[in-house]
Amino acid sequence: MLQDVTLAYETWGELNETADNAVLIVHALTGDSHAAGGASAAHRRGGWWEPMIGPGGAIDTDKQFVVCSNVLGGCSGSTGPASLDPATEEHYGMRFPLVTIRDMVRAQKRLLDDLGVRRLALVIGGSIGGQQALEWAVEFPDFVEKAVPIAATGALGPQGLGMSEIGRRAIMADPDWQHGDYYGTGRSPENGLAIARMAGMMTYQSAAGQWERFGRRRASRPALFEEHGGRFEIESYLQYQGKDLVGRFDANSYLYLLRAMDLYDVAAGYESDEEAYSKMTAEVLFVGVTSDWLFPAAEVRQSAERARSTGAKASYAEIDTLSGHDAFLKDWAELREAIGPFLQGENKS
Amino acid sequence: MLQDVTLAYETWGELNETADNAVLIVHALTGDSHAAGGASAAHRRGGWWEPMIGPGGAIDTDKQFVVCSNVLGGCSGSTGPASLDPATEEHYGMRFPLVTIRDMVRAQKRLLDDLGVRRLALVIGGSIGGQQALEWAVEFPDFVEKAVPIAATGALGPQGLGMSEIGRRAIMADPDWQHGDYYGTGRSPENGLAIARMAGMMTYQSAAGQWERFGRRRASRPALFEEHGGRFEIESYLQYQGKDLVGRFDANSYLYLLRAMDLYDVAAGYESDEEAYSKMTAEVLFVGVTSDWLFPAAEVRQSAERARSTGAKASYAEIDTLSGHDAFLKDWAELREAIGPFLQGENKS
Numbered sequence: 001m002l003q004d005v006t007l008a009y010e011t012w013g014e015l016n017e018t019a020d021n022a023v024l025i026v027h028a029l030t031g032d033s034h035a036a037g038g039a040s041a042a043h044r045r046g047g048w049w050e051p052m053i054g055p056g057g058a059i060d061t062d063k064q065f066v067v068c069s070n071v072l073g074g075c076s077g078s079t080g081p082a083s084l085d086p087a088t089e090e091h092y093g094m095r096f097p098l099v100t101i102r103d104m105v106r107a108q109k110r111l112l113d114d115l116g117v118r119r120l121a122l123v124i125g126g127s128i129g130g131q132q133a134l135e136w137a138v139e140f141p142d143f144v145e146k147a148v149p150i151a152a153t154g155a156l157g158p159q160g161l162g163m164s165e166i167g168r169r170a171i172m173a174d175p176d177w178q179h180g181d182y183y184g185t186g187r188s189p190e191n192g193l194a195i196a197r198m199a200g201m202m203t204y205q206s207a208a209g210q211w212e213r214f215g216r217r218r219a220s221r222p223a224l225f226e227e228h229g230g231r232f233e234i235e236s237y238l239q240y241q242g243k244d245l246v247g248r249f250d251a252n253s254y255l256y257l258l259r260a261m262d263l264y265d266v267a268a269g270y271e272s273d274e275e276a277y278s279k280m281t282a283e284v285l286f287v288g289v290t291s292d293w294l295f296p297a298a299e300v301r302q303s304a305e306r307a308r309s310t311g312a313k314a315s316y317a318e319i320d321t322l323s324g325h326d327a328f329l330k331d332w333a334e335l336r337e338a339i340g341p342f343l344q345g346e347n348k349s
Numbered sequence: 350m351l352q353d354v355t356l357a358y359e360t361w362g363e364l365n366e367t368a369d370n371a372v373l374i375v376h377a378l379t380g381d382s383h384a385a386g387g388a389s390a391a392h393r394r395g396g397w398w399e400p401m402i403g404p405g406g407a408i409d410t411d412k413q414f415v416v417c418s419n420v421l422g423g424c425s426g427s428t429g430p431a432s433l434d435p436a437t438e439e440h441y442g443m444r445f446p447l448v449t450i451r452d453m454v455r456a457q458k459r460l461l462d463d464l465g466v467r468r469l470a471l472v473i474g475g476s477i478g479g480q481q482a483l484e485w486a487v488e489f490p491d492f493v494e495k496a497v498p499i500a501a502t503g504a505l506g507p508q509g510l511g512m513s514e515i516g517r518r519a520i521m522a523d524p525d526w527q528h529g530d531y532y533g534t535g536r537s538p539e540n541g542l543a544i545a546r547m548a549g550m551m552t553y554q555s556a557a558g559q560w561e562r563f564g565r566r567r568a569s570r571p572a573l574f575e576e577h578g579g580r581f582e583i584e585s586y587l588q589y590q591g592k593d594l595v596g597r598f599d600a601n602s603y604l605y606l607l608r609a610m611d612l613y614d615v616a617a618g619y620e621s622d623e624e625a626y627s628k629m630t631a632e633v634l635f636v637g638v639t640s641d642w643l644f645p646a647a648e649v650r651q652s653a654e655r656a657r658s659t660g661a662k663a664s665y666a667e668i669d670t671l672s673g674h675d676a677f678l679k680d681w682a683e684l685r686e687a688i689g690p691f692l693q694g695e696n697k698s
Binding site: 157158159161162163165166169173174175191194195198199201202205207210211213214215216231232233234235238242263265296 | 507562582588
């Protein structure tokens with residue numbers, strides 16, 4: 001049992017008098033609380049959902065009180081494996097307890113309670129953030145008016161589990177991982193984390209999108225590694241992405257968050273998916289991405305259909321793109337088109 | 350320039366008087382010359398194409414002289430990076446020259462010349478073996494009567510290149526790799542090779558096939574690694590596959606063969622794919638696998654169409670299965686159905 005949990009968070013807009021205009025934005029695997037708010041030294045490219053949030057935006061900060069918190073188990077200000085265990089004053093490392101999607105959502109609930117929020121007008125997020133948005137609707141039905149899980153289902157499939165396992169094994173096989181006790185040693189599992197990120201990136205894109213973006217074109221920037229690799233754009237790109245994550249993310253956090261995504265099953269604690277979905281009273285919009293490989297659109301649609309079959313107010317929308325899983329972090333116009341009508345249906349103000 | 354190249358090979362059946370009833374079987378990435386011939390200590394499960402080869406079989410050893418050689422750069426008897434460099438009497442390691450698909454085919458041609466073969470009635474193989482079958486038809490048109498590249502195209506796409514890069518990086522990041530000079534050190538990059546194999550296995554299967562075979566079922570055998578992993582069947586399966594390859598394959602060979610697959614481009618040395626295909630005089634049957642992720646069926650079909658557009662005698666057949674890329678190593682009935690009519694068209698005897 002964790003004591004003294006910290007959640008790092010940011011807010012935009014004002015909570016209204018009835019305390020029911022709050023929107024919770026839930027970040028993806030390696031995201032953080034900076035969903036909006038412009039560029040800074042720590043966020044060179046600005047907020048990760050900047051184009052979606054602002055005055056008059058799809059998430060309208062003139063009307064809504066928008067909250068985004070770094071997830072429990074993360075490494076961007078919230079309590080996670082890199083934090084000090086107050087009992088021992090040492091970093092938790094792998095002694096950090098396994099954290100589930102439900103734990104993450106419960107921690108967010110405490111935060112919203114502290115902020116005086118009475119009801120969520122909306123909870124929205126993609127990928128592992130979408131799993132949390134879904135779990136919110138199941139776990140706290142009375143608290144949620146609308147939920148939008150994007151590029152997420154009630155449970156990750158075996159191809160996603162397999163890709164997670166490759167990343168996990170790469171981190172754990174790195175001798176610099178030191179069973180998770182690398183803090184303060186001057187070494188950390190940089191190679192392992194980079195490889196895990198490369199495996200992740202593959203699942204975030206589609207084959208057709210990669211043909212369009214990279215094809216078999218030769219790399220234009222010099223190879224980070226000389227031997228054998230570094231000839232093709234796709235290799236250079238993956239190496240860059242791996243290296244980039246190493247500079248900004250904790251490898252143990254990566255393991256914990258990945259595992260939460262693997263293990264999430266909306267049916268956990270219920271007889272079936274359907275029984276879980278039947279608890280939902282919120283309006284829930286499941287959003288699939290046509291070229292998503294990690295959470296295929298057909299599975300997202302099926303989740304929506306199963307939910308609806310239980311009488312839940314579930315609907316489905318689709319983003320038609322070659323961008324793959326990551327579409328919710330880049331295809332802004334298509335994303336707005338997919339969720340806009342649902343959001344505008346009954347905005348609290 | 351390599352000196353004194355050895356190719357390990359096996360043969361079945363007899364070469365006829367006109368020396369034109371030969372069939373060359375080309376193995377996949379981690380295969381070897383033991384395409385048939387039953388089980389032994391080194392081949393517990395028998396030949397890797399056993400059900401296809403034999404008296405009266407699809408490849409009929411009563412009528413044909415069947416040859417299978419371990420590929421140049423391999424580690425099952427043929428010269429490769431684990432071999433001793435006669436100039437230095439040390440293992441080549443990463444000083445072994447980059448080997449191309451064309452080099453592999455040229456080495457096979459020398460072997461067939463030595464065996465007295467005048468003409469190949471058929472060259473057939475899947476995956477990197479399919480690339481070689483295709484290259485045979487382009488490089489030695491007068492020597493080849495029929496060619497069957499299975500689950501292969503004229504060039505691997507970016508998703509395949511990306512997965513290769515993950516495996517390559519995992520091997521090279523393993524400190525036991527020692528820049529390839531691990532021979533005789535008592536250590537070898539077992540973790541790196543296992544991870545590379547896991548990444549490979551993901552590309553050999555399909556999402557639908559993995560749902561059917563593994564789903565999210567819990568592992569029934571104990572985890573090889575305790576931490577985090579080992580809960581799901583797919584994890585246990587990947588770990589087993591990784592460990593299994595480590596016991597039978599050389600990591601440097603893996604790097605060289607993977608790179609040959611990455612770099613192969615049928616258009617290399619020509620103006621275009623089409624110019625290369627126009628050199629083919631053999632009857633060529635391209636075989637796609639509907640659920641193939643590494644060489645998608647649509648791309649295999651497109652290769653066949655491009656070849657045909659140049660006037661080449663190219664046709665296309667498809668294996669309809671959930672097995673994914675590896676279908677040519679397991680879906681025997683479907684494979685026979687796809688290639689049978691083509692093979693029976695004009696068998697030399």
